[in-house]
Amino acid sequence: xxxxxxxxxxxxxxxxxxxxxxxxxxxxxxxxxxxxxxxxxxxxxxxxxxxxxxxxxxxxxxxxxxxxxxxxxxxxxxxxxxxxxxxxxxxxxxxxxxxxxxxxxxxxxxxxxxxxxxxxxxxxxxxxxxxxxxxxxxxxxxxxxxxxxxxxxxxxxxxxxxxxxxxxxxxxxxxxxxxxxxxxxxxxxxxxxxxxxxxxxxxxxxxxxxxxxxxxxxxxxxxxxxxxxxxxxxxxxxxxxxxxxxxxxxxxxxxxxxxxxxxxxxxxxxxxxxxxxxxxxxxxxxxxxxxxxxxxxxxxxxxxxxxxxxxxxxxxxxxxxxxxxxxxxxxxxxxxxxxxxxxxxxxxxxxxxxxxxxxxxxxxxxxxxxxxxxxxxxxxxxxxxxxxxxxxxxxxxxxxxxxxxxxxxxxxxxxxxxxxxxxxxxxxxxxxxxxxxxxxxxxxxxxxxxxxxxxxxxxxxxxxxxxxxxxxxxxxxxxxxxxxxxxxxxxxxxxx
Numbered sequence: 001x002x003x004x005x006x007x008x009x010x011x012x013x014x015x016x017x018x019x020x021x022x023x024x025x026x027x028x029x030x031x032x033x034x035x036x037x038x039x040x041x042x043x044x045x046x047x048x049x050x051x052x053x054x055x056x057x058x059x060x061x062x063x064x065x066x067x068x069x070x071x072x073x074x075x076x077x078x079x080x081x082x083x084x085x086x087x088x089x090x091x092x093x094x095x096x097x098x099x100x101x102x103x104x105x106x107x108x109x110x111x112x113x114x115x116x117x118x119x120x121x122x123x124x125x126x127x128x129x130x131x132x133x134x135x136x137x138x139x140x141x142x143x144x145x146x147x148x149x150x151x152x153x154x155x156x157x158x159x160x161x162x163x164x165x166x167x168x169x170x171x172x173x174x175x176x177x178x179x180x181x182x183x184x185x186x187x188x189x190x191x192x193x194x195x196x197x198x199x200x201x202x203x204x205x206x207x208x209x210x211x212x213x214x215x216x217x218x219x220x221x222x223x224x225x226x227x228x229x230x231x232x233x234x235x236x237x238x239x240x241x242x243x244x245x246x247x248x249x250x251x252x253x254x255x256x257x258x259x260x261x262x263x264x265x266x267x268x269x270x271x272x273x274x275x276x277x278x279x280x281x282x283x284x285x286x287x288x289x290x291x292x293x294x295x296x297x298x299x300x301x302x303x304x305x306x307x308x309x310x311x312x313x314x315x316x317x318x319x320x321x322x323x324x325x326x327x328x329x330x331x332x333x334x335x336x337x338x339x340x341x342x343x344x345x346x347x348x349x350x351x352x353x354x355x356x357x358x359x360x361x362x363x364x365x366x367x368x369x370x371x372x373x374x375x376x377x378x379x380x381x382x383x384x385x386x387x388x389x390x391x392x393x394x395x396x397x398x399x400x401x402x403x404x405x406x407x408x409x410x411x412x413x414x415x416x417x418x419x420x421x422x423x424x425x426x427x428x429x430x431x432x433x434x435x436x437x438x439x440x441x442x443x444x445x446x447x448x449x450x451x452x453x454x455x456x457x458x459x460x461x462x463x464x465x466x467x468x469x470x471x472x473x474x475x476x477x478x479x480x481x482x483x484x485x486x487x488x489x490x491x492x493x494x495x496x
Contacts, residue, residue, distance in 0.1 A: 010359075011206035013181060013196060013219055015040030017158050018328025018345045019212035020165035025349045027063050027172035028354065036173065037204060041180040051275045052080060052255040052268045052339040053153040054431075055099050060346045062386045066168070070491040074164040076271040077156040078251045078488055081137040082311070083338070087259035088444060090392045095443025096134050096254070097338075100151030102435050103130040103470050109452035112143050112438050113422055116448055117455035118467050125471060127442060131435075132474045133296060137254045141481035142488075149477075151280055155255060155268050156276075177204065181213075184223035192323045209324045210352075210363075217330040220316060224324055227317040228332075234408070236401065237263045237335055242277040242307045248299035249484035257337060258297070261396035262290075265297060266336065271488060273303055279335060282310075284398045286470060311335070313381075319373040320366045325352055332377055337387060340380050343431070344352040349377055378429050382411040383437070390415065392443040415446065422448030 005034050010026060012019050015038060023038050031034075061071060071077065082098035089095065103111030115127055128134050133151055136142060144150060170176060179198035187194045195205045211219035220226055232238060247442065251269030256266045263280035278294040285293075291306055315332035326332075328345045351372060355365045389407050393399035417423055424434040458466065481487075 004295060005321065008460050009206040010034050010036050010208045010210065011196060011204055012036070012038040012210045012212055014038075014212035014214065014323075015162065015166070015176075016212065016214065016328070017162050017165075017342060018214075018330075019210075020162045020169060021135060021342075021345050022210050022327050022349050022352075023169035023174045024165040024172070025060075025064060026327075026353060027169050027174045029353050032173075036169075037177060037206070037250075038169070038203060039177045039179060039181060039198070043176060043180060051158050051270070052266070052336070053342050054339050055151055055153045056343055056346060056431075057153055060350070063350075069099070071164065072154070072156075072488070073492040075154075075160045076273075076337050077154045077492075078230075078270055079142045079253045079484060080153040080155045080255060081133040081142065081151075081253045083255045083257055083484040084137075085257050085259070085387070088257075088264075088387055088391060088393075091259075091395060095439065096128065096137065097436060097439050097443065098131050098134040098137065098151075099153065100133040100435070102127060102130065102134075102439070104466075105434075108452055109454050110422075110424065110434050110438065112442075112448070113452040114455045114458075114463065114466065116422055116451035116459075118463055121460060121463060123464065123467055125467070130467075130470050130474060132477055135474055135478045136199075136481055137252070139478060139481075140250065140484050141478055142253045142254050142484040143481045145477070146244055150441045152253075155251075155270055157270055157272075158342075173438060177202070181218060184219055186223065190322070190436075191224075193223065207323065211326045212328055212329040214329040215250070215311065215333070217316065217326065218324040219324050220318075220321060220330050224321050226321045226326075228312075228313055229314050229317060231314040231381055232312060234381065234405065235335055235388065236281045236283070237279045237313070238311060239282045239287070239290070240277050240279045240309045240336075241294055242275065242286070242309070243294065243298070243302055244304040245274045245276055246300035247272075247274050248357050253484040253489070255339065259286075260293060261394070262398045264337070265294060267299070277336075279337070281398055284396070313427070315374065315377045315381075318366075318370050319348065320352075320369045323361055325369075327352075331373070334377065334380050334384060337384050338380070338432075340431070344376065344380070348373060357364065375428060376431065378408075378410070379427075379432070382408060382414070383432050385411055386415070386437075386440055387444065390441065390446060392445055415441065418448060419446050420449055422451050 012022055027036050082096055084096050086094045105111050181196050182199045183197045185195045185197055193204045193209045197203050256267040262285035265278045268275040278290050280290045311333050313333055313335050316326050319331045327348050334340050388402040424437045
Protein backbone atom coordinates (compact mmCIF):
# COMPACT_ATOMS: atom_id res chain seq x y z
CA UNK A 1 0.00 0.00 0.00
CA UNK A 2 1.55 3.28 -1.10
CA UNK A 3 1.64 6.35 1.07
CA UNK A 4 -0.19 9.62 0.39
CA UNK A 5 0.94 11.63 -2.61
CA UNK A 6 3.44 14.37 -1.74
CA UNK A 7 1.90 17.78 -1.23
CA UNK A 8 1.97 20.03 -4.27
CA UNK A 9 4.30 22.97 -3.65
CA UNK A 10 2.53 26.24 -4.45
CA UNK A 11 4.49 29.48 -4.24
CA UNK A 12 2.67 32.82 -4.23
CA UNK A 13 4.81 35.75 -5.35
CA UNK A 14 3.48 38.93 -3.74
CA UNK A 15 1.03 39.70 -0.96
CA UNK A 16 -1.59 42.44 -1.05
CA UNK A 17 -5.22 41.64 -1.76
CA UNK A 18 -4.45 39.20 -4.59
CA UNK A 19 -1.76 37.23 -2.75
CA UNK A 20 -3.61 36.85 0.51
CA UNK A 21 -6.98 36.12 -1.15
CA UNK A 22 -5.22 33.30 -3.01
CA UNK A 23 -3.43 32.01 0.08
CA UNK A 24 -6.56 32.07 2.25
CA UNK A 25 -8.71 30.27 -0.31
CA UNK A 26 -6.16 27.63 -1.28
CA UNK A 27 -5.08 26.89 2.29
CA UNK A 28 -8.63 26.55 3.55
CA UNK A 29 -9.87 24.53 0.56
CA UNK A 30 -6.90 22.28 -0.19
CA UNK A 31 -5.58 21.75 3.33
CA UNK A 32 -2.67 19.32 3.60
CA UNK A 33 -2.75 18.42 -0.09
CA UNK A 34 -0.64 21.53 -0.76
CA UNK A 35 2.50 23.04 0.69
CA UNK A 36 1.80 26.78 0.46
CA UNK A 37 4.39 29.55 0.65
CA UNK A 38 3.84 33.28 0.11
CA UNK A 39 6.77 35.61 -0.55
CA UNK A 40 6.36 39.34 -0.01
CA UNK A 41 8.44 42.33 0.90
CA UNK A 42 7.31 44.95 3.38
CA UNK A 43 9.41 47.41 1.37
CA UNK A 44 7.14 47.04 -1.68
CA UNK A 45 3.81 48.85 -1.41
CA UNK A 46 0.51 47.60 -2.80
CA UNK A 47 -1.93 49.51 -4.99
CA UNK A 48 -4.51 49.19 -2.22
CA UNK A 49 -7.36 51.20 -3.73
CA UNK A 50 -9.77 48.39 -4.78
CA UNK A 51 -12.19 49.21 -1.98
CA UNK A 52 -15.57 48.87 -3.68
CA UNK A 53 -16.78 45.35 -4.47
CA UNK A 54 -19.66 43.46 -6.11
CA UNK A 55 -21.98 40.74 -4.70
CA UNK A 56 -19.93 37.64 -5.62
CA UNK A 57 -17.55 38.55 -2.77
CA UNK A 58 -20.37 37.65 -0.36
CA UNK A 59 -20.36 34.15 -1.85
CA UNK A 60 -16.55 33.97 -1.74
CA UNK A 61 -16.51 34.74 1.97
CA UNK A 62 -19.20 32.16 2.63
CA UNK A 63 -17.27 29.50 0.70
CA UNK A 64 -14.33 30.10 3.02
CA UNK A 65 -16.49 30.02 6.14
CA UNK A 66 -15.76 33.66 7.01
CA UNK A 67 -18.08 35.19 9.59
CA UNK A 68 -19.48 38.33 7.94
CA UNK A 69 -19.64 40.50 11.07
CA UNK A 70 -16.05 39.60 12.00
CA UNK A 71 -14.91 40.36 8.44
CA UNK A 72 -16.70 43.71 8.37
CA UNK A 73 -15.34 44.68 11.77
CA UNK A 74 -11.78 43.81 10.72
CA UNK A 75 -11.97 45.65 7.38
CA UNK A 76 -14.08 48.65 8.55
CA UNK A 77 -16.55 47.66 5.83
CA UNK A 78 -19.94 49.09 4.99
CA UNK A 79 -22.68 47.58 2.84
CA UNK A 80 -23.00 48.51 -0.82
CA UNK A 81 -26.26 48.38 -2.79
CA UNK A 82 -24.89 49.75 -6.06
CA UNK A 83 -23.20 52.71 -7.72
CA UNK A 84 -24.54 56.22 -8.28
CA UNK A 85 -23.38 57.51 -11.68
CA UNK A 86 -23.36 61.32 -11.79
CA UNK A 87 -22.89 63.14 -15.09
CA UNK A 88 -22.40 60.15 -17.40
CA UNK A 89 -25.37 60.66 -19.73
CA UNK A 90 -25.19 64.45 -19.53
CA UNK A 91 -23.32 66.75 -17.17
CA UNK A 92 -26.42 67.33 -15.04
CA UNK A 93 -28.08 63.89 -14.85
CA UNK A 94 -27.59 60.89 -12.57
CA UNK A 95 -28.66 57.28 -12.56
CA UNK A 96 -28.16 54.33 -10.22
CA UNK A 97 -26.79 50.89 -11.12
CA UNK A 98 -28.17 48.72 -8.33
CA UNK A 99 -27.58 45.12 -7.40
CA UNK A 100 -30.49 42.71 -7.53
CA UNK A 101 -33.66 42.78 -9.57
CA UNK A 102 -36.07 45.44 -10.72
CA UNK A 103 -39.73 44.44 -10.65
CA UNK A 104 -40.51 40.83 -11.47
CA UNK A 105 -39.33 39.01 -14.59
CA UNK A 106 -41.31 36.48 -16.61
CA UNK A 107 -39.31 33.49 -17.84
CA UNK A 108 -39.76 34.71 -21.40
CA UNK A 109 -38.97 38.39 -20.85
CA UNK A 110 -37.45 40.73 -18.31
CA UNK A 111 -39.50 43.20 -16.29
CA UNK A 112 -38.37 46.07 -18.52
CA UNK A 113 -40.81 44.80 -21.19
CA UNK A 114 -43.80 45.12 -18.82
CA UNK A 115 -42.59 48.54 -17.70
CA UNK A 116 -42.19 49.69 -21.33
CA UNK A 117 -45.71 48.46 -22.15
CA UNK A 118 -46.95 50.30 -19.07
CA UNK A 119 -45.45 53.56 -20.34
CA UNK A 120 -47.52 53.26 -23.51
CA UNK A 121 -50.57 52.79 -21.28
CA UNK A 122 -49.86 56.00 -19.36
CA UNK A 123 -48.00 54.61 -16.34
CA UNK A 124 -45.35 57.29 -15.87
CA UNK A 125 -43.58 56.01 -12.74
CA UNK A 126 -39.80 55.63 -13.34
CA UNK A 127 -38.12 52.24 -13.68
CA UNK A 128 -36.24 53.01 -10.44
CA UNK A 129 -39.46 52.80 -8.39
CA UNK A 130 -39.56 49.03 -8.80
CA UNK A 131 -36.09 48.22 -7.40
CA UNK A 132 -35.77 47.55 -3.67
CA UNK A 133 -31.99 48.02 -3.51
CA UNK A 134 -32.12 51.30 -5.41
CA UNK A 135 -34.86 52.74 -3.20
CA UNK A 136 -33.05 51.63 -0.04
CA UNK A 137 -29.82 53.23 -1.25
CA UNK A 138 -31.59 56.51 -2.06
CA UNK A 139 -32.90 56.67 1.51
CA UNK A 140 -29.65 55.50 3.12
CA UNK A 141 -31.25 52.37 4.57
CA UNK A 142 -30.12 48.76 4.85
CA UNK A 143 -30.84 45.44 6.59
CA UNK A 144 -30.40 41.77 5.87
CA UNK A 145 -33.74 40.40 4.70
CA UNK A 146 -35.11 36.83 4.87
CA UNK A 147 -34.34 34.51 1.94
CA UNK A 148 -31.49 36.79 0.83
CA UNK A 149 -34.05 39.39 -0.19
CA UNK A 150 -31.50 42.20 -0.30
CA UNK A 151 -28.62 41.95 -2.77
CA UNK A 152 -25.46 43.68 -1.63
CA UNK A 153 -21.68 43.84 -1.69
CA UNK A 154 -19.13 45.61 0.53
CA UNK A 155 -17.11 48.80 0.65
CA UNK A 156 -13.94 47.91 2.54
CA UNK A 157 -10.39 48.88 3.42
CA UNK A 158 -8.36 46.65 1.09
CA UNK A 159 -5.21 46.92 3.24
CA UNK A 160 -7.14 45.71 6.29
CA UNK A 161 -8.73 43.00 4.13
CA UNK A 162 -5.29 41.73 3.17
CA UNK A 163 -4.27 41.64 6.84
CA UNK A 164 -7.47 39.81 7.78
CA UNK A 165 -6.85 37.19 5.08
CA UNK A 166 -3.20 36.87 6.10
CA UNK A 167 -4.16 35.93 9.66
CA UNK A 168 -6.60 33.39 8.30
CA UNK A 169 -4.17 31.92 5.76
CA UNK A 170 -1.32 31.61 8.26
CA UNK A 171 -3.64 29.92 10.76
CA UNK A 172 -4.47 27.42 8.01
CA UNK A 173 -0.81 26.60 7.36
CA UNK A 174 0.46 29.17 4.84
CA UNK A 175 4.14 30.00 5.33
CA UNK A 176 5.09 33.63 4.75
CA UNK A 177 8.63 34.57 3.75
CA UNK A 178 9.75 38.17 3.95
CA UNK A 179 12.01 39.23 1.12
CA UNK A 180 12.36 40.90 -2.24
CA UNK A 181 12.48 38.69 -5.33
CA UNK A 182 15.81 39.30 -7.08
CA UNK A 183 15.27 36.92 -10.01
CA UNK A 184 13.07 34.18 -11.36
CA UNK A 185 14.94 30.97 -12.15
CA UNK A 186 13.71 28.89 -15.09
CA UNK A 187 14.22 25.21 -15.88
CA UNK A 188 16.67 24.98 -18.76
CA UNK A 189 14.77 22.22 -20.58
CA UNK A 190 11.08 22.89 -19.95
CA UNK A 191 11.13 26.68 -19.58
CA UNK A 192 8.95 26.35 -16.46
CA UNK A 193 9.67 28.40 -13.37
CA UNK A 194 11.99 26.42 -11.09
CA UNK A 195 12.43 28.81 -8.19
CA UNK A 196 12.30 32.36 -6.90
CA UNK A 197 15.64 33.71 -5.73
CA UNK A 198 15.50 36.45 -3.10
CA UNK A 199 17.91 39.32 -2.45
CA UNK A 200 19.19 37.34 0.52
CA UNK A 201 20.15 34.47 -1.79
CA UNK A 202 17.36 32.26 -0.45
CA UNK A 203 15.93 30.00 -3.16
CA UNK A 204 12.27 28.98 -3.06
CA UNK A 205 11.33 26.07 -5.28
CA UNK A 206 7.79 25.16 -6.29
CA UNK A 207 5.54 23.17 -8.60
CA UNK A 208 3.04 25.97 -9.27
CA UNK A 209 3.77 29.68 -9.01
CA UNK A 210 1.08 32.36 -8.61
CA UNK A 211 2.10 35.81 -9.84
CA UNK A 212 0.54 38.36 -7.48
CA UNK A 213 3.22 41.00 -8.11
CA UNK A 214 0.76 43.57 -9.47
CA UNK A 215 1.50 45.74 -12.48
CA UNK A 216 5.12 44.54 -12.51
CA UNK A 217 4.00 41.02 -13.54
CA UNK A 218 7.40 39.79 -12.43
CA UNK A 219 6.77 36.13 -13.27
CA UNK A 220 4.13 35.96 -15.99
CA UNK A 221 5.60 38.76 -18.12
CA UNK A 222 9.13 39.67 -17.08
CA UNK A 223 10.21 36.01 -16.83
CA UNK A 224 7.81 34.20 -19.19
CA UNK A 225 7.02 36.97 -21.73
CA UNK A 226 3.36 36.12 -22.36
CA UNK A 227 2.42 39.43 -24.02
CA UNK A 228 -0.31 41.98 -23.29
CA UNK A 229 -3.37 43.20 -25.19
CA UNK A 230 -3.73 46.96 -24.73
CA UNK A 231 -7.38 48.16 -24.63
CA UNK A 232 -6.63 51.87 -24.19
CA UNK A 233 -8.32 52.63 -27.53
CA UNK A 234 -11.59 51.52 -25.90
CA UNK A 235 -10.93 52.69 -22.32
CA UNK A 236 -8.70 55.78 -22.60
CA UNK A 237 -8.22 56.63 -18.91
CA UNK A 238 -4.64 55.82 -17.92
CA UNK A 239 -4.02 57.54 -14.57
CA UNK A 240 -5.54 57.90 -11.14
CA UNK A 241 -4.91 59.70 -7.85
CA UNK A 242 -6.29 58.31 -4.58
CA UNK A 243 -6.70 60.06 -1.25
CA UNK A 244 -8.53 59.28 1.99
CA UNK A 245 -10.71 61.70 3.94
CA UNK A 246 -12.68 61.80 7.15
CA UNK A 247 -16.35 60.89 6.82
CA UNK A 248 -18.57 63.94 6.42
CA UNK A 249 -21.65 62.14 7.76
CA UNK A 250 -23.18 58.68 8.08
CA UNK A 251 -21.78 56.42 5.32
CA UNK A 252 -24.32 55.84 2.54
CA UNK A 253 -24.76 52.25 1.28
CA UNK A 254 -23.42 52.98 -2.18
CA UNK A 255 -20.36 54.14 -4.14
CA UNK A 256 -20.35 57.30 -6.29
CA UNK A 257 -18.82 57.60 -9.76
CA UNK A 258 -18.85 61.26 -10.78
CA UNK A 259 -17.94 62.02 -14.37
CA UNK A 260 -15.81 65.05 -15.22
CA UNK A 261 -14.54 66.39 -18.53
CA UNK A 262 -11.59 63.96 -18.77
CA UNK A 263 -12.72 60.92 -16.77
CA UNK A 264 -14.43 60.44 -13.41
CA UNK A 265 -14.05 60.55 -9.64
CA UNK A 266 -14.94 57.89 -7.04
CA UNK A 267 -16.20 58.22 -3.49
CA UNK A 268 -16.35 55.09 -1.31
CA UNK A 269 -17.66 55.47 2.27
CA UNK A 270 -16.23 53.11 4.92
CA UNK A 271 -16.91 53.01 8.66
CA UNK A 272 -13.82 54.98 9.65
CA UNK A 273 -13.12 57.11 6.56
CA UNK A 274 -14.01 57.73 2.91
CA UNK A 275 -11.92 56.57 -0.02
CA UNK A 276 -11.68 59.09 -2.87
CA UNK A 277 -9.95 59.10 -6.19
CA UNK A 278 -9.88 60.67 -9.62
CA UNK A 279 -9.48 58.58 -12.78
CA UNK A 280 -8.46 60.50 -15.89
CA UNK A 281 -6.96 60.43 -19.34
CA UNK A 282 -3.52 62.09 -19.18
CA UNK A 283 -3.89 63.16 -22.80
CA UNK A 284 -6.56 65.64 -21.74
CA UNK A 285 -5.68 66.37 -18.09
CA UNK A 286 -2.27 66.62 -16.44
CA UNK A 287 -1.43 65.39 -12.96
CA UNK A 288 -1.44 68.79 -11.23
CA UNK A 289 -4.82 69.75 -12.69
CA UNK A 290 -6.24 66.33 -11.79
CA UNK A 291 -5.03 66.65 -8.20
CA UNK A 292 -6.47 70.14 -7.90
CA UNK A 293 -9.81 68.90 -9.24
CA UNK A 294 -9.84 65.95 -6.82
CA UNK A 295 -8.96 68.04 -3.77
CA UNK A 296 -11.59 70.59 -4.77
CA UNK A 297 -14.36 67.98 -4.74
CA UNK A 298 -13.91 66.28 -1.36
CA UNK A 299 -16.47 66.21 1.45
CA UNK A 300 -14.19 65.86 4.49
CA UNK A 301 -10.68 66.74 5.74
CA UNK A 302 -7.82 64.89 4.03
CA UNK A 303 -6.18 62.08 6.02
CA UNK A 304 -3.43 60.83 3.67
CA UNK A 305 -0.98 62.00 1.06
CA UNK A 306 -2.29 61.60 -2.51
CA UNK A 307 -1.26 58.31 -4.13
CA UNK A 308 -0.65 58.56 -7.88
CA UNK A 309 -1.14 55.55 -10.17
CA UNK A 310 -0.43 55.03 -13.86
CA UNK A 311 -2.00 52.09 -15.65
CA UNK A 312 -2.81 50.55 -19.01
CA UNK A 313 -6.20 48.90 -19.34
CA UNK A 314 -5.89 45.50 -20.95
CA UNK A 315 -5.23 41.80 -20.43
CA UNK A 316 -2.30 39.43 -20.39
CA UNK A 317 -2.53 37.18 -23.46
CA UNK A 318 -2.12 34.13 -21.26
CA UNK A 319 -3.22 34.18 -17.63
CA UNK A 320 -1.81 30.69 -17.13
CA UNK A 321 1.47 29.91 -18.91
CA UNK A 322 3.61 26.86 -18.16
CA UNK A 323 3.48 26.48 -14.35
CA UNK A 324 2.63 30.13 -13.62
CA UNK A 325 -0.82 31.63 -13.07
CA UNK A 326 -1.39 35.40 -12.97
CA UNK A 327 -3.76 36.56 -10.22
CA UNK A 328 -4.95 40.15 -10.03
CA UNK A 329 -3.15 43.08 -11.66
CA UNK A 330 -0.39 40.87 -13.05
CA UNK A 331 -3.03 39.33 -15.34
CA UNK A 332 -4.44 42.64 -16.54
CA UNK A 333 -6.25 45.74 -15.41
CA UNK A 334 -9.86 46.81 -15.77
CA UNK A 335 -10.33 50.34 -14.57
CA UNK A 336 -12.32 50.49 -11.30
CA UNK A 337 -15.53 51.96 -12.72
CA UNK A 338 -17.69 48.90 -11.89
CA UNK A 339 -15.64 47.61 -8.95
CA UNK A 340 -14.45 44.44 -10.70
CA UNK A 341 -10.79 44.27 -9.57
CA UNK A 342 -11.32 42.09 -6.49
CA UNK A 343 -13.90 40.05 -8.40
CA UNK A 344 -11.37 39.14 -11.09
CA UNK A 345 -8.93 38.04 -8.37
CA UNK A 346 -11.67 35.89 -6.85
CA UNK A 347 -12.67 34.35 -10.20
CA UNK A 348 -9.08 33.39 -11.02
CA UNK A 349 -8.51 31.82 -7.61
CA UNK A 350 -11.72 29.77 -7.57
CA UNK A 351 -11.15 28.72 -11.17
CA UNK A 352 -7.62 27.56 -10.30
CA UNK A 353 -8.88 25.57 -7.31
CA UNK A 354 -11.44 23.84 -9.55
CA UNK A 355 -8.66 23.01 -12.03
CA UNK A 356 -5.97 22.16 -9.45
CA UNK A 357 -3.76 19.52 -11.10
CA UNK A 358 -3.21 16.20 -9.35
CA UNK A 359 0.02 15.53 -11.23
CA UNK A 360 1.66 17.16 -14.24
CA UNK A 361 -0.17 20.24 -15.46
CA UNK A 362 -2.55 19.43 -18.33
CA UNK A 363 -2.30 21.68 -21.40
CA UNK A 364 -6.09 21.26 -21.64
CA UNK A 365 -6.54 22.77 -18.19
CA UNK A 366 -4.31 25.67 -19.15
CA UNK A 367 -6.24 26.28 -22.39
CA UNK A 368 -9.60 26.11 -20.62
CA UNK A 369 -8.46 28.41 -17.81
CA UNK A 370 -7.12 30.97 -20.27
CA UNK A 371 -10.26 30.89 -22.39
CA UNK A 372 -12.56 31.38 -19.39
CA UNK A 373 -10.41 34.17 -17.94
CA UNK A 374 -10.26 35.89 -21.33
CA UNK A 375 -14.04 35.70 -21.73
CA UNK A 376 -14.53 37.17 -18.25
CA UNK A 377 -12.30 40.11 -19.08
CA UNK A 378 -13.84 40.71 -22.52
CA UNK A 379 -17.35 40.77 -21.07
CA UNK A 380 -16.34 43.17 -18.29
CA UNK A 381 -14.44 45.28 -20.84
CA UNK A 382 -17.58 45.62 -22.98
CA UNK A 383 -19.68 46.64 -19.97
CA UNK A 384 -17.15 49.34 -19.06
CA UNK A 385 -16.95 50.65 -22.63
CA UNK A 386 -20.75 51.03 -22.61
CA UNK A 387 -20.50 53.78 -19.97
CA UNK A 388 -18.12 55.85 -22.11
CA UNK A 389 -19.56 55.20 -25.56
CA UNK A 390 -23.28 55.69 -24.94
CA UNK A 391 -23.37 59.28 -23.76
CA UNK A 392 -24.92 62.56 -24.81
CA UNK A 393 -21.89 64.48 -23.55
CA UNK A 394 -19.99 66.41 -26.21
CA UNK A 395 -18.68 69.11 -23.87
CA UNK A 396 -14.98 68.15 -23.98
CA UNK A 397 -12.47 66.52 -26.33
CA UNK A 398 -12.44 63.45 -24.05
CA UNK A 399 -16.18 62.82 -24.30
CA UNK A 400 -16.21 63.57 -28.02
CA UNK A 401 -13.49 60.95 -28.47
CA UNK A 402 -15.49 58.41 -26.45
CA UNK A 403 -18.69 59.05 -28.38
CA UNK A 404 -16.92 58.71 -31.73
CA UNK A 405 -14.78 55.64 -31.00
CA UNK A 406 -15.27 52.28 -32.68
CA UNK A 407 -16.48 49.60 -30.27
CA UNK A 408 -16.26 45.78 -30.30
CA UNK A 409 -18.90 43.97 -32.37
CA UNK A 410 -20.01 42.09 -29.25
CA UNK A 411 -20.96 45.33 -27.53
CA UNK A 412 -22.49 46.90 -30.64
CA UNK A 413 -24.77 43.85 -30.95
CA UNK A 414 -25.87 44.15 -27.30
CA UNK A 415 -26.61 47.87 -27.61
CA UNK A 416 -28.54 47.64 -30.87
CA UNK A 417 -30.48 44.55 -29.76
CA UNK A 418 -31.63 46.42 -26.66
CA UNK A 419 -32.39 49.58 -28.62
CA UNK A 420 -34.52 47.64 -31.12
CA UNK A 421 -36.22 45.07 -28.88
CA UNK A 422 -35.54 45.75 -25.19
CA UNK A 423 -33.81 42.37 -24.95
CA UNK A 424 -30.54 41.52 -23.20
CA UNK A 425 -28.91 38.12 -23.68
CA UNK A 426 -26.06 36.93 -21.47
CA UNK A 427 -23.52 34.24 -22.27
CA UNK A 428 -21.62 31.62 -20.30
CA UNK A 429 -21.98 32.80 -16.69
CA UNK A 430 -21.48 36.42 -17.77
CA UNK A 431 -20.87 38.55 -14.69
CA UNK A 432 -23.30 41.43 -15.13
CA UNK A 433 -26.95 40.40 -14.96
CA UNK A 434 -29.68 41.49 -17.37
CA UNK A 435 -30.89 44.12 -14.92
CA UNK A 436 -27.39 45.65 -14.75
CA UNK A 437 -27.31 46.09 -18.52
CA UNK A 438 -30.86 47.48 -18.52
CA UNK A 439 -30.15 50.03 -15.78
CA UNK A 440 -26.93 51.27 -17.37
CA UNK A 441 -28.25 51.37 -20.94
CA UNK A 442 -31.42 53.23 -19.96
CA UNK A 443 -29.47 55.38 -17.51
CA UNK A 444 -27.12 56.39 -20.33
CA UNK A 445 -30.05 57.29 -22.56
CA UNK A 446 -31.01 54.22 -24.62
CA UNK A 447 -34.77 53.69 -24.62
CA UNK A 448 -35.98 50.51 -26.40
CA UNK A 449 -38.23 50.98 -29.42
CA UNK A 450 -40.36 47.90 -28.71
CA UNK A 451 -41.22 45.39 -26.01
CA UNK A 452 -41.91 41.66 -25.84
CA UNK A 453 -45.50 40.76 -26.82
CA UNK A 454 -45.92 38.70 -23.63
CA UNK A 455 -46.43 42.00 -21.80
CA UNK A 456 -49.51 42.63 -23.94
CA UNK A 457 -51.10 39.46 -22.59
CA UNK A 458 -52.13 41.38 -19.47
CA UNK A 459 -55.38 43.36 -19.54
CA UNK A 460 -54.96 47.03 -18.74
CA UNK A 461 -56.32 46.57 -15.22
CA UNK A 462 -54.04 43.55 -14.63
CA UNK A 463 -50.99 45.51 -15.76
CA UNK A 464 -51.94 48.46 -13.55
CA UNK A 465 -52.38 46.15 -10.55
CA UNK A 466 -49.05 44.41 -11.20
CA UNK A 467 -47.12 47.67 -11.43
CA UNK A 468 -48.84 49.19 -8.40
CA UNK A 469 -48.27 46.08 -6.28
CA UNK A 470 -44.56 45.91 -7.17
CA UNK A 471 -44.07 49.59 -6.34
CA UNK A 472 -45.99 49.35 -3.08
CA UNK A 473 -44.12 46.24 -1.96
CA UNK A 474 -40.71 47.85 -2.59
CA UNK A 475 -41.70 51.09 -0.84
CA UNK A 476 -43.20 49.27 2.13
CA UNK A 477 -40.11 47.13 2.58
CA UNK A 478 -37.77 50.12 2.42
CA UNK A 479 -39.89 52.06 4.92
CA UNK A 480 -39.29 49.29 7.46
CA UNK A 481 -35.49 49.31 7.11
CA UNK A 482 -33.17 51.03 9.60
CA UNK A 483 -30.57 53.60 8.62
CA UNK A 484 -27.46 52.03 7.08
CA UNK A 485 -24.94 53.55 9.50
CA UNK A 486 -26.95 52.50 12.56
CA UNK A 487 -27.40 48.99 11.19
CA UNK A 488 -23.66 48.58 10.51
CA UNK A 489 -22.80 49.81 14.03
CA UNK A 490 -25.24 47.37 15.60
CA UNK A 491 -24.29 44.45 13.31
CA UNK A 492 -20.53 44.51 13.73
CA UNK A 493 -19.85 46.81 16.65
CA UNK A 494 -18.60 49.54 14.37
CA UNK A 495 -18.65 52.69 16.41
CA UNK A 496 -15.93 55.21 15.58
